[in-house]
Each structure stands twice: as structure tokens, then as C-alpha cells.
Amino acid sequence: MSDLSNNKPETGAFFQRDRAWHAPALTPGYKTSVLRSPQKALLSLDGTMSEITGPVFGHSLLGELDNDLIHNFAKPGESAIGERIIVHGRVLDERGHPVSGALLEFWQANAGGRYRHKKESYLAALDPNFGGCGRTITGEDGTYRFRTIRPGAYPWPNGVNDWRPAHIHFSIFGHGFAQRLITQMYFEGDPMIWKCPIVTTIPDRSAIEQLIAPLDWANTIPMDARAYKFDIVLRGRRSTLFENRMEGN
């Protein structure tokens, strides 16, 4: 569970989060945020042991099909319906260092835009061979990959006619709990990205572009699956070299 460059676990506090790069809590265009957004200022504090440390998960956690959404819910010999894709990339921190041993969990709608969830009311059909969840852990170089089908777009109750562009949800653990992140990946070339009230909670256009995975032609597998490349950046850590810490901290 350590950096390639340095096998000693790091204990520095994390860079201050750039809150202007993220969506603010209150984004009235995304109606549910109105009653769920804190209104008072956050209490800002340099990270302590509670944030510098965090849970890590071993590769032994993973089942053989955990990173294969085409097959991990399918009946033996069958597979999920949809356009076969590979999603791969690296988990880095803000310093550009690879984050090894990072647990990624992902979930998504099926090819028709339908989630397997009791609260889901969209009339598109369920795929009996598609569950919609998967997970993997990055290697020493921060890389990860999984196989799935390209999810469909779907309508949602917000405005009268709001649709989510095709997307995959990601939950990411770094090495410290302060790095904990949930985000979404979008697909290059989708005109619906810019119409989505959830996407546009993010104020900066280049920040949104950071969530759009390009088609990766070089890694496309001929006669099998196209590849999309999605790099994820977690908060970086300060070096502790010149920090004053009491003995034993």
C-alpha cells in the first residue's frame, strides 16, 4: 500500500481543498440540493491523524469477476446487453504521484438507462444479466481497468425534461480519509453533458472536462470492446520533512 517511489507510508496532511473547483453545496438548478446543503461556513482545520490515516483494502477482497460488469451478474454462459467497453486509467494525487492500492467502486445504469434499484421508476427494461456494480484496486503504478457495457442516458425528475447524460459513478478511497471522493465519469462527444443540471453544478468548464473520458483508440480491443480512459486525481499531501511534530506523533 505504498508509493512506487517511496515505500514508507506518507503521513503529511493533505493540500487544502480548492472549494471553488468543486460544486458549491447550494445549486438550485439541482433542486434536491436546496434542502440538503449546509448554509453555515465549514470549520477549516489542517488535517489531523483522523484525516491523514484511512482504511486500505487488500487485493484479496476482490472476486474474479468484480471488475467485469458484463459477467458478474449474468447467468453462466450469458452476458449483459450493450456496447462492450473497457474503462481504464490511473489514480493520481495532486502532485502527480500514482495512488497505489486505491479501492474503486463503480455503479451505473444498464444499456437502456435503467438502474437495478427499487426506487427506480424509468420505464426502460431491466437486463436480467446486468447488476450494475463493480470494483477494483489500483496496482503499484496507480492503474486500474474494468469491463462493462456503455450505460444509457436516462430521464430524472428535476425539471420537466431533464436527462442524465451517460455516466458511470465512481467511489474512490486513497490512503487518507480526507481523500475520500465520489464522482461521475462522462463520455467524450456526448452533447447531453452540457444540458445536465447535475454536471453544471460544477462552475468551471475545465473542471467539468476533467470528468469526461476520451475514447482511447489505442487501447481498443479489435473485434471486442472500445476503450475509454479516465484518470482520477485525489488530494495531494504535504511533505513532512520540515514539519514540527512532537515525538511519537
Next chain:
Amino acid sequence: MVQDLGYLKESPSQTAGPYVHIGCTPNFAGITGVYEADLGATMVNDRALGERITVRGRVIDGAGVPLKDALVEIWQADAAGFYNSPSELRGTADPNFTGWGRCPTGADDGIFTFETIKPGRAPYKDGRKMAPHITVWIVARGINIGLHTRMYFADEAEANAEDPLLARIEHRQRVATLVAPREGSVYTFDIHLQGEKETVFLDI
């Protein structure tokens, strides 16, 4: 011109949405057979050291209604104040205690529950001891970026009085939003997203 620092930007957060359970607690969502158990459902085993406690609460919106689609994660030290993490260099944490738990709020009552142990005290960076506390992280539909807060223990008044984070809260009446009352072995920690009782959330 000067040299480029070369730092990357953190990937922007996006809401966990209403279907976060599919990815994070699929068994809870009825998607069985993919993972053996939902991650974070169990934090302790029979050999874990320390006092067994239950932490229970709700996440309440600005209209006073508990969220029934939120996901709550906690992270804490073991009974001796050590974290089960490679970045813990002061000592070795109890191998029978993970320190990390995950629980969706109930679809009917909005209640989350963790069976855990009472944490010990860990040092603040200047060497002072922090009061025992549990780090809490909340995501849900309508929450654009995960909310960090902390739960402290009402029966630790003395430690709470000297805790460096609690000391930083300017409006002293808000300290109470982070202190969970105890009844038997159960601590109740209701998290208020907005309003007069809004919980102190952290930029940490």
C-alpha cells in the same frame, strides 16, 4: 514567466445520487451474489479490544425530514488511539478492529447504526491529545460533495473541554451539534444539514 508547479487539480466531486447503494452496498440494494457481503458492514470481531458501543442517528434535511437515501461512513481510532492504516506509524492498531464502517440510512426510518468500540485518544499535531471522536462522512442525492464532520462523546466532558477542534468553534452553542448523548451503550448522533441546529461540518 516562472517554472510551472505542475500540480494537478483534484477531480471534482459529483453527487452520489439516489442509487449509491448499487455501488457501495449492493446486498442492501437487493443485488446479491456479486459480493459476499457489503463492505464496512462489520467493524469488530469477538476479539476486538475496548468498550462495545452502538452509534445510531439520522441525517436530517432543512425541512426536518430524515434522509432515507443517504450513505454514512465512519473512521476512527481503536481503543488505544491507533488507526488501522499504513499511515499510522506510532504503533500497531488492534487487528480485530477495522476502524472503518459504512451504513446506508434506513429506507423506512432513515436511521443508520454502527456497532463499534469507543475510540481512545489520538494526538493533535502539537502533541496535545484530541478527545475521543469518530470521523463521519455523509453522501447522498442532493449533496454535491461529501460532508465531513465528527462525533464526540457526551460522557467525555473533560476531554471534550480540551479538544483542539472543538476549541476552534467560534459560536460555542454549536459545539453541542458534535456531541452525542449516551443512553446505556448507545450514542445518538443526529446530523442536521441545515437550520438552527445545523451540524458543524469540516473543511479538513
